[in-house]
Amino acid sequence: MASKLAVFTDDISTCTFCYFRHLREPSSLRKISTAEITTYMHLLEAEFTTRFVEFKMYGPMFSFLIKPDNFDSHDFDATLINWTWRCN
Secondary structure (H helix, E strand, O other): OHHHHHHHHHHHHOOOOOOOHHHHHHHHHOOOOOHHHHHHHHHHHHHHHHHHHHHHHHHHHHHHHHOHHHOOHHHOOHHHHHHHHOOO
């Protein structure tokens, strides 16, 4: 997803609007400031990158919950669920 967002960001920052056809016509009529949109796209790309890193980290745990019969203990990081074993 991050690479697709990079393509979209480039499309906006160069004002080609191949992927944003609704901006193409207004941009031909007047200059559109794309700096704010580009900044937002960079922030969105960073957020997706962070989320996918977390998903890779928790993925084996989700896999265990969905298909426990196919569980491979070597893929599971038990430190992710240490909070469940704390005694009060």
